Every structure is written in structure tokens, then in C-alpha cells.
Amino acid sequence: MVGTLFAILLYLATLLFVVGVLYRIRVYSRTPAPLKIPTTPAPINTGGVVLRMTREVLFFESLFKANLWTWGLGWLFHASLALVLLRHLRYFTEPVWSWVALIQPFGVYAGIAMLLGLAGLWVRRLFVERIRYISTPSDHLMLVLLMVIAASGLLMKFLAHTDVIAVKGFILGLMYFNWQPLPAHFGLYVHLFLVAVLLLIFPISKLLHAPGVFFSPSRNQADNPREKRHISAWAKQLDTSQLGPNDMGNAK
Amino acid sequence: MSATITAPAYRIIPIIPALKPGAMEDSKPFVANDKIQEALGFPGQLVEDWHDRAIARMGELLGKYRSLKVYMDACVHCGACSDKCHYFIGTQDPKNMPVARQDLLRSVYRRYFTLPGKFFPKLVGARDLTREVLDEWYTYFNQCSECRRCSVFCPYGIDTAEVTMAAREILDCVGYGQKYSNEIIGKVHRIGNNLGLPGPALLDTLEGLEEDVKEGTGIDVRFPLDVKGAEVLLITPSADFFAEPHIDSLIGYAKVFHATGTSWTLSSMASEAGNFGMFIGNYEQLRKIAMRIREAALELGVKRIIVGECGHAWRVAYSFWNTLTGVGDGADANDRFAMMLQKQLDHRYKQPMHICEFTWDMIEQGALSFDKEANDKHIITFHDSCNVARGSRMGNFAGGQFEIPRNIIKAVANNFVEMPSSTTREQTFCCGGGGGLLTDDLLDLRVKGALPRMEVLQQVVDEHGVNFMACICAICKAQFTKVMPIYGFDRRMIGGVHQLVSNAIRLDNK
Ligand code: HEM
Ligand code: SF4
Ligand code: SF4
Numbered sequence: 001m002v003g004t005l006f007a008i009l010l011y012l013a014t015l016l017f018v019v020g021v022l023y024r025i026r027v028y029s030r031t032p033a034p035l036k037i038p039t040t041p042a043p044i045n046t047g048g049v050v051l052r053m054t055r056e057v058l059f060f061e062s063l064f065k066a067n068l069w070t071w072g073l074g075w076l077f078h079a080s081l082a083l084v085l086l087r088h089l090r091y092f093t094e095p096v097w098s099w100v101a102l103i104q105p106f107g108v109y110a111g112i113a114m115l116l117g118l119a120g121l122w123v124r125r126l127f128v129e130r131i132r133y134i135s136t137p138s139d140h141l142m143l144v145l146l147m148v149i150a151a152s153g154l155l156m157k158f159l160a161h162t163d164v165i166a167v168k169g170f171i172l173g174l175m176y177f178n179w180q181p182l183p184a185h186f187g188l189y190v191h192l193f194l195v196a197v198l199l200l201i202f203p204i205s206k207l208l209h210a211p212g213v214f215f216s217p218s219r220n221q222a223d224n225p226r227e228k229r230h231i232s233a234w235a236k237q238l239d240t241s242q243l244g245p246n247d248m249g250n251a252k
Numbered sequence: 253m254s255a256t257i258t259a260p261a262y263r264i265i266p267i268i269p270a271l272k273p274g275a276m277e278d279s280k281p282f283v284a285n286d287k288i289q290e291a292l293g294f295p296g297q298l299v300e301d302w303h304d305r306a307i308a309r310m311g312e313l314l315g316k317y318r319s320l321k322v323y324m325d326a327c328v329h330c331g332a333c334s335d336k337c338h339y340f341i342g343t344q345d346p347k348n349m350p351v352a353r354q355d356l357l358r359s360v361y362r363r364y365f366t367l368p369g370k371f372f373p374k375l376v377g378a379r380d381l382t383r384e385v386l387d388e389w390y391t392y393f394n395q396c397s398e399c400r401r402c403s404v405f406c407p408y409g410i411d412t413a414e415v416t417m418a419a420r421e422i423l424d425c426v427g428y429g430q431k432y433s434n435e436i437i438g439k440v441h442r443i444g445n446n447l448g449l450p451g452p453a454l455l456d457t458l459e460g461l462e463e464d465v466k467e468g469t470g471i472d473v474r475f476p477l478d479v480k481g482a483e484v485l486l487i488t489p490s491a492d493f494f495a496e497p498h499i500d501s502l503i504g505y506a507k508v509f510h511a512t513g514t515s516w517t518l519s520s521m522a523s524e525a526g527n528f529g530m531f532i533g534n535y536e537q538l539r540k541i542a543m544r545i546r547e548a549a550l551e552l553g554v555k556r557i558i559v560g561e562c563g564h565a566w567r568v569a570y571s572f573w574n575t576l577t578g579v580g581d582g583a584d585a586n587d588r589f590a591m592m593l594q595k596q597l598d599h600r601y602k603q604p605m606h607i608c609e610f611t612w613d614m615i616e617q618g619a620l621s622f623d624k625e626a627n628d629k630h631i632i633t634f635h636d637s638c639n640v641a642r643g644s645r646m647g648n649f650a651g652g653q654f655e656i657p658r659n660i661i662k663a664v665a666n667n668f669v670e671m672p673s674s675t676t677r678e679q680t681f682c683c684g685g686g687g688g689l690l691t692d693d694l695l696d697l698r699v700k701g702a703l704p705r706m707e708v709l710q711q712v713v714d715e716h717g718v719n720f721m722a723c724i725c726a727i728c729k730a731q732f733t734k735v736m737p738i739y740g741f742d743r744r745m746i747g748g749v750h751q752l753v754s755n756a757i758r759l760d761n762k
Contacts (some may be wrong), residue, residue, distance in 0.1 A: 024325075027321070028318060028321065028322055031314075031315060031316075031317070031318040031321050032316065032317075032318060033317070033318040033319060034316065034317065034535065034575070035571065035572055035575060036571045036572065036575065037319060037411065037414070037571070037643070039400060039403045039404055039409055039411065039642055039643075039678075040641070040642055040643060040644060040645055040650070040653065040678070041645065041650035041651040041653070041654075041678060042645075042650060043650060044645075044648075044649070044650055048650075056407065056409075060407050062332070062404065062405055062406060062407050062409065063330070063332050063405070063407040065404065065405055065679075066332035066333070066336070066405035066406075066407075067331075067332050067405075070330055070331065070332055074330065074407075124331075128331070129270065129271055130268070130271065130331055130334045130335065130346070130349060131329075131330075131331040131334065133271060133346050133349075133352065134329050134331060134334065134346075134349065134351050134352055134355065135329055136329070136375070136376055136377035137374065137375050137376075137377075138368070138375050138376045138377070139328075139329050141375075201368075204366060204367050204368055205368065205376075206325070206326070206327060206328045206329070208325040208326055209325075209326040209327070209328050209407075209408055212322045212325055212326030212408060213326065213407070213408045215318060215322050216319075216322050216323070216326065216408045216409045216410070217318055217319045217322075217409075218319070218403050218409035218410075218411045218414075219408070219409040223645055223650060225570060225571045225572070225574050225575065225580065226570065226574060226580050226581060226582075226602055226603060226604070227580075227581055227582050228574075228581075228582035229574045229575065229578065229580060229581075229582050229583040229584070229587065229590050230574065230575050231575050231587075234316060235535070235539075235575065235576075238536075238539060239578075239587075239589035239590075240589070
């Protein structure tokens with residue numbers, strides 16, 4: 001019974017997550033950027049832009065310049081999150097890919113590091129006057145949500161073990177439409193429920209920073225406005241309306 | 253008014269200031285009257301259905317500008333930008349933290365354009381657009397100089413300047429415009445420049461300058477106006493024609509052209525490099541003002557376009573002119589609008605070019621020589637202007653906008669000192685008067701916003717005896733001339749790079 005409810009919830013959450021994020025990406029990619037506004041000094045060609053973006057996404061370069069504490073805690077959290085997510089691939093693959101097997105032990109430490117990073121970020125949000133001022137309730141809740149997800153996961157690893165083989169069976173069952181029972185385990189219920197919540201809010205919250213960063217014109221544009229005319233469709237129409245009948249003749 | 257305005261105290265150690273909520277809630281510039289508004293096609297005063305119109309305009313802007321759309325969604329409230337704004341540092345008002353400034357608009361965006369904001373406004377900090385919120389927009393979006401310092405530090409590059417521009421555009425559309433900027437834009441359209449200097453007066457001024465230079469140097473340095481067939485069209489801020497110290501840089505450009513034998517001209521139609529259309533975030537105005545340059549270039553048949561010392565004007569020229577008017581290179585062959593001009597221009601040179609690029613090229617080619625000793629009375633530092641630093645480039649490589657002006661200074665003077673690196677180059681602080689805030693009704697804000705720059709200037713004055721701060725921006729020059737005395741500095745400490753060039757250039761060996 002509970003297994004069925006979870007199956008429905010996870011299907012729904014995954015569907016809304018995928019559709020929601022794809023929809024957002026579509027909106028971002030279709031919204032024109034009419035003017036060249038890279039924050040300079042900026043790379044002067046596409047290769048350079050790819051490097052800049054890579055540095056931003058992998059190392060949070062700008063944040064590093066801004067504030068070492070936020071950078072350290074934020075990077076610890078995200079890098080750990082990435083490792084933890086990769087570690088979770090073992091629940092989705094059979095046989096488990098060898099590199100996924102290899103990172104399993106690191107994944108466990110990453111779980112702890114993630115919790116520490118999140119806790120640090122929350123302390124900052126609670127006690128640094130400026131950050132508290134700009135925080136909305138959802139900012140706090142988001143951190144709590146992630147911390148509870150991480151904590152419930154670690155709990156199952158270290159204290160109240162669950163039957164991970166059965167969990168894997170349940171997940172593979174969802175993937176191949178060959179449904180299997182979910183082990184009854186309170187920690188697991190909490191963990192899975194909150195992951196579903198996370199998936200659901202992802203496309204309608206500030207978590208959009210993950211796809212958003214790639215579409216930020218101040219970071220993804222090359223600095224070459226003098227070399228190449230950059231013009232959006234709606235701005236182009238103004239040009240055409242400007243060309244009088246004589247101009248057309250001249251320019252031909 | 254100015255009698256009551258005093259400079260804030262320097263911070264002993266540059267710590268992040270404690271918050272003083274509401275400290276600047278009464279700082280508002282004068283509202284534009286109906287004559288000023290209507291001249292730009294905006295409603296004369298606040299329209300009755302301002303609420304609906306504002307939301308509708310916000311929706312349109314979200315569809316037209318990816319920057320606004322992504323910036324509204326992506327902010328995680330990490331606070332990396334929160335201590336980076338000179339207005340926050342100088343005023344301690346938390347709403348002058350870049351993220352808090354964005355949130356004034358974002359809260360309304362969330363309420364009307366996102367699901368959580370529609371259903372759980374309190375949870376995500378969403379607010380209805382009320383009259384109080386609208387007034388708050390007017391107050392605090394007129395306390396941002398669109399300097400982009402915050403965007404350097406944001407992990408997603410969120411640029412509060414873009415948000416401020418959008419907010420000002422919405423305010424203009426509902427009839428709640430700012431007097432200073434909109435009045436100036438009216439003048440550009442009516443008279444041709446921001447200062448309202450008509451063509452005949454300009455001619456007089458230029459003739460006067462020729463006489464002055466002749467008296468000073470004994471040499472006939474020309475200041476040509478509307479000369480068809482000249483090689484170079486110089487577009488410069490109108491303050492260069494008579495404000496101090498701006499005019500000394502204009503003399504510097506003329507001497508460089510003279511010494512290199514370059515034929516050049518000013519244009520009475522396009523006697524203004526400044527483009528306040530950017531400040532108010534209105535694409536049509538931005539474009540219309542820029543079109544004057546295109547028209548002047550076509551009419552005069554020039555081969556090159558060079559821009560004088562003006563920060564935001566250089567951003568518009570460098571980053572936007574090619575888009576707006578086709579002044580530049582690399583238009584498609586079937587782009588007839590841009591091709592009309594691009595066929596005429598000489599593409600062996602960058603189009604448009606900054607006067608510093610021109611002068612530095614000439615120095616590198618050995619076409620200019622200097623008596624550096626003429627500048628020995630100065631111990632010089634350089635203030636990077638925000639729009640040049642973070643919204644444009646010079647030369648062929650990223651960061652040329654920092655190197656080239658410095659190279660020129662070092663080529664024409666012996667004593668050069670840098671201010672601390674956390675306040676120069678891409679991390680430079682705005683002078684406090686940019687972005688359409690250079691008006692006396694905002695003087696208190698301007699003085700406070702200058703604090704971070706004044707602190708480090710004091711430092712190099714104390715440590716190195718600096719007595720001259722060079723820059724390449726008409727607004728910086730005007731702002732510092734006004735606020736430096738309030739901080740106890742001599743107003744003549746601020747000046748242009750080409751003022752230094754002018755002091756040292758040799759005119760007789762050609
Ligand atoms: C392209 C991938 C991503 C990039 C480049 C990225 C980058 C960042 C950066 C630079 C910050 C600000 C620093 C900080 O507070 O940690 C941040 C904050 C945050 N990120 Fe990400 N992120 C990514 C993906 C994700 C994902 C997948 C999640 C969660 C499922 C996430 C959750 C968060 C949260 C909750 C915060 C706010 C932390 C706080 O409240 O202080 N991020 N992210
Ligand atoms: S653009 Fe400049 S003035 Fe505006 S919020 Fe950012 S740092 Fe402050
Ligand atoms: S640095 Fe960027 S993401 Fe962080 S609070 Fe400021 S605007 Fe938001």
C-alpha cells in the first residue's frame with residue numbers, strides 16, 4: 001500500500017520535474033537577449049566563454065572573489081551533493097557500473113560533508129545580519145529540507161539500516177514498470193518523500209539557479225560587439241521600419 | 253540643501269557596515285513633470301490604472317529580455333553581492349544591498365508571475381504591487397548607479413543594473429519618471445546634447461578654444477565642426493565643451509589629432525556622446541539617441557568614429573552601437589540597414605574606437621612624443637570608471653580597458669601610483685554619481701556613495717602624496733569635482749587622462 005503511494009508520488013514528481021525544467025529551459029533559450037551585456041573583462045570568443053562557464057559551474061569563480069566563507073561552505077555542499085548523487089546511481093543500474101562502485105566509500109563521506117556544508121550555510125543565514133535580512137522563509141526551509149534528506153540518508157547508513165537490496169529492487173521496478181514492494185522503514189519513507197518534494201519544487205523555486213546559470217547573458221556572452229553585429233528579432237524590426245524606400249535602393 | 257550635507261566618516265578598517273533600515277527612505281529625486289514626460293512619449297503623470305499597466309509592462313520586459321527573466325528566477329539569496337554596493341557601504345540602508353534592491357522587483361515578480369508566489373506569497377517573500385511598493389521602487393531604483401559591481405561577484409552574474417533599468421522603464425510607462433534623466437533626454441532630441449548647447453554656441457566655444465590653445469602654445473590647433481569628408485568623427489560628451497576639468501581633455505584630443513596629422517571633425521547634430529536612454533532602460537530612447545551618430549556619420553561621410561572620455565557613453569558605443577545603429581563591423585551581407593554605414597567605414601580600424609585606443613596606438617607607432625616632466629607636479633592615480641571597466645573593452649584583449657589608459661598615463665607622466673586592487677579594474681567603485689543620479693536633488697546620496705573611493709584615495713594621498721586622480725568619464729569628473737571638497741580634497745585633483753596628455757604632448761616636431 002505505502003509502496004504504491006510512493007510509486008505514484010515518485011512518478012509524478014519525476015514527471016513534473018522533467019517537464020518543468022525542460023519548460024524553463026525552453027523559455028530561457030527562447031527569450032531574446034537584445035543587447036551585449038557580458039560583465040567585462042569577458043572572454044572574446046566562444047571557446048573562452050565555455051571556459052568561463054566551466055569555471056563558474058565547477059568552482060564558483062565569482063563567488064570565490066566575493067566571499068570565502070560562502071564559497072567554502074557552498075562549494076562543499078554542492079561538490080558533496082554531486083558525489084552523493086553519483087553514488088546513488090548504484091540504485092539505478094544493474095550491474096553497477098564499475099566507477100560507481102569505486103566511489104561508494106567517498107560517497108558516504110560526501111554525505112557528511114554535505115550536511116556540514118548545509119549546516120554552515122544555515123548558520124550564516126541565521127546569524128549574519130545582512131543574510132538574515134534578505135532571507136525569506138522558503139530560503140530557510142530549503143536548507144532544512146536538504147538537511148533532513150541528507151540526515152535521513154545517513155541515518156539509514158549508520159544507525160537504522162534498511163534493506164538496500166529491496167530498495168534497489170523497488171527503484172529498478174519503477175524504472176522497468178515491474179513494480180516491487182518497498183521495505184517498510186520510517187527513515188526511508190521520510191527520505192523518499194522529501195526527495196519527491198525536492199523534485200516538485202525544483203522547477204518553481206530558486207533551484208532554477210542550476211539551469212539559469214547557463215543562460216545568464218552577463219556570463220555566457222562573448223565580448224565581441226564591435227566585430228559582429230548582435231541583433232535580436234524584435235530589435236531587427238526597428239531597423240526595417242527605419243529603411244525608407246530610398247535607403248533600400250541605395251543599399252542594394 | 254547642500255549646506256546640511258556632510259561626508260560620512262571613513263571606516264577605520266573597511267568592515268562591512270551594520271544595517272540601518274530606512275536610512276535612505278526619504279532620498280528621492282524630483283519627479284518629472286508632464287511636459288518632460290510627454291516629450292518622450294511617456295504619460296505625463298501617474299496614470300489611474302498604473303497597477304495593471306505596470307504588471308503588463310513587467311510581463312513584456314520578461315519576454316523581451318532574457319537577462320531580466322533569468323535574474324528574477326535564479327537568485328538564491330546567497331548574499332555574495334550584499335556588501336558590494338557603494339551605496340550600501342555609504343548609507344548602510346539594507347535596501348541598497350544589490351540583492352535587496354532586486355528583491356523590491358522580484359517580490360512583485362513572484363506574486364504575479366510564479367506559482368508559489370500566487371499561492372504562498374508569505375513563504376517566498378512575494379508582495380502585491382501597492383502604491384507603497386511603487387514609491388519604494390522610485391526611491392531605491394533611483395539609488396542604483398547601474399555600475400555592475402554587484403554582477404562581478406554574483407555566482408550567476410546577476411546584474412542589478414539590468415533590474416534597475418527594467419524598474420525605471422516600468423515607472424516611466426506608468427507616468428512616474430525621474431526629472432533629471434528624462435529632461436536631459438528631451439534636450440538631446442530638441443537641441444542635440446545633454447547640456448542644451450545649441451549649434452551656434454558650440455561653434456563659438458570651439459573658436460574660443462582655438463584662440464586659447466594658440467595663446468598657450470603658439471600653435472594653430474583646430475577644433476573643426478561639421479566638416480564633410482573628414483577622416484574621423486569625434487563623438488564626445490557635451491560637458492567636454494565647457495565644463496571644468498572636462499575641457500582640458502578635449503584640448504588633449506585636439507592636440508593628439510593635430511600632432512598625428514589626422515583630419516577630424518565634431519558634429520553639431522551629434523554633439524553628445526552620452527546616452528541616458530540606457531539609464532532609464534528604454535530601448536527605443538537608447539536607439540533613437542544613438543541613431544544621431546549614425547546619421548551624422550553618414551552625412552559627413554567619415555571613415556572612422558572615435559569616442560571621447562565618457563564612461564557610460566563608451567559602454568553604449570562599444571557594446572550597443574553596432575546592435576542599435578550598425579556602427580561597427582561584422583553585419584550580415586543581407587543586413588541592409590547596417591551595411592549602409594559599414595561599407596563606408598574603414599575596417600582596418602576598430603569601429604567605434606575609444607580616444608584612448610587611438611592615442612595609445614599612436615604612441616606605440618612612435619607618432620607622438622612627450623615632455624613627461626610637464627606632469628612632474630602631479631603624483632597620479634587612476635580611477636577606473638564603472639561602465640568602461642565592467643561594460644566595455646579597449647584593444648584586442650580582455651582587460652585592455654584597464655591597461656590602455658594606464659599605459660598612456662605612464663607614457664606621459666613619471667609618477668603613477670595604484671589604489672588598492674580591491675577598488676580598481678573590474679572591482680572598481682562607482683564615483684557615486686553615475687546612472688542618471690548626477691543631480692543636486694540626490695547630493696546626499698552622491699556624497700555617501702563616493703565613500704569607498706574617497707577612503708582609498710585618502711590612503712594613497714597619505715602614503716604616496718597623490719595629488720591627481722585621472723579618469724576617463726565625464727560623470728566621474730563632474731561628480732568628484734562636486735563631492736571631493738566635501739571630503740576635504742581640492743576639486744582640481746580630478747581630471748582626464750587626455751588632460752595629462754595635453755600637458756606633455758610635443759606639438760612642434762611635426
Ligand atoms: C549547475 C549546477 C549548480 C550550480 C553551478 C550551483 C551553484 C550554486 C551557487 C554558486 C550557490 C551559492 C552559494 C551557496 O549558497 O552555496 C548555490 C546555492 C544553492 N544551491 Fe546550487 N548549484 C547547482 C545545482 C544545485 C542543485 C542540483 C541543488 C539542489 C538540489 C542546489 C541547491 C542549492 C541551494 C539550496 C542553495 C542555497 C544555499 C543557501 O541557502 O545558502 N544547487 N548554488
Ligand atoms: S549596479 Fe552598482 S549601484 Fe546598482 S546595486 Fe549593483 S553595485 Fe549597487
Ligand atoms: S550574489 Fe547573486 S545569487 Fe547571491 S544574493 Fe546576490 S544576486 Fe542573489
